Amino acid sequence: MKNIGSMLSTIVALMVIWVCLTLNFSISELGLGIVFSVLIAVSTRGGFTSNLFRLLKPARLAALLVYIFFFLSQMVKANIDVLFRVLRPVVPVRPGIVGADIGLRNLRGRIIIANSITLTPGTLTVDLIDDRIYVHWISLPDGDATAETQKLVDGFAKRLEKVLD
Amino acid sequence: MSALGIIGHVLLGAGGFILFVSGLGILRMPDVYNRMHAGTKATTLGSILFMLGIGCLEPVWLPKLILIIILVILTNPIAAHALARAVHSGPKDEKPDNLERDDLQEERAEGEDLDE
Structure with a gap:
């Protein structure tokens, strides 16, 4: 679990994109977004983004x-x-x-x-x-x-x- | 018309003008690489201004439009880079012959000499 930082930043980035596209803040929509973000982030091991928290x-x-x-x-x-x-x-x-x-x-x-x-x-x-x-x-x-x-x-x-x- | 509406229409006009100049540049520039200059820079800013203009007219769409802007900024130069690279490594008689200097060609030739 050494790249947990980049996995978390993938999740955050995907969630931002999800919210921008759906513009819907109901719990079911957000929950679905979180499920997909986590699935993608875990299956790519955070390969989409490097650890963005270092930018903070x-x-x-x-x-x-x-x-x-x-x-x-x-x-x-x-x-x-x-x-x-x-x-x-x-x-x-x-x-x-x-x-x-x-x-x-x-x-x-x-x-x-x-x-x-x-x-x-x-x-x-x-x-x-x-x-x-x-x-x-x-x-x-x-x-x-x-x-x-x-x-x-x-x-x-x-x-x-x-x-x- | 509200102030935001006026700003939106001005941005739409500016974006449209820049996209028009970009198209004109693709027709007027003398060779492939220079056409690519007109086709990348101007289309990027033109699209961005267009998106911002639409955003002023329909503020609800702004998050989606910002996503589109980011994607355009990220992908447009890569497309131009891929095209330029393909032209440069393509057949010799289809390349523009007006380059004053070509470091890439020279250093490739040097590399091939070393390989032999």
């Missing part, structure tokens, strides 16, 4: 909020960027794929960073091999593209690191 420290919650806010602002910027590119008479592109190191050991963290980079301005994750991430740029940054890509990845990695450990 104020410092980590604050870091998570900072990360989400940073991510959302980057996403809005990305959309304005795409908007201007698409609406120009000649679409300005100078594409290229650049590699960079993430430097995070946590596998879920790497995936979160890869997905975040896909949704930020001018960049799209093409491949993720071990610790190395390959980013496609709409137009390569002026100057040293390798350093610029590394800077972008580090910006996300540093903020996420505070959430994870």
Whole structure:
């Protein structure tokens, strides 16, 4: 029973989803939800979520909020960027794929960073091999593209690191 | 019309506009990867604004809409990533040839040299 924490967090996450979908607080509905959540959590041994209770420290919650806010602002910027590119008479592109190191050991963290980079301005994750991430740029940054890509990845990695450990 | 209703309609309009730009981008961008840029970022924010707009008009649906938003944020980039990866590892003559540099290609080639 070493992963009881992740099993409990699976149950909580599934219950939240259940309540959001049914919007029904009668005892029979909630009971059915608990039965299914426990069944799924036990049969997957909590494989869906890691132990989410580790996030419940104020410092980590604050870091998570900072990360989400940073991510959302980057996403809005990305959309304005795409908007201007698409609406120009000649679409300005100078594409290229650049590699960079993430430097995070946590596998879920790497995936979160890869997905975040896909949704930020001018960049799209093409491949993720071990610790190395390959980013496609709409137009390569002026100057040293390798350093610029590394800077972008580090910006996300540093903020996420505070959430994870 | 209530204030919430006005906000809802504005959000619906903005979301619709961004989705339109996304579709236009898929038509206008010159190659596969760049089309994917337009098809991922803009559709994600467009859908989110649309969901929020619907949420303002029908506040009872808000929990379900927030679930949809989270799912869209989690799944959209993965779909784009899978497509980009498939293109990159696909046949050579179907890949765009306008890349200025391609680290992934180079490092793959290096790896194959080492294997031999």
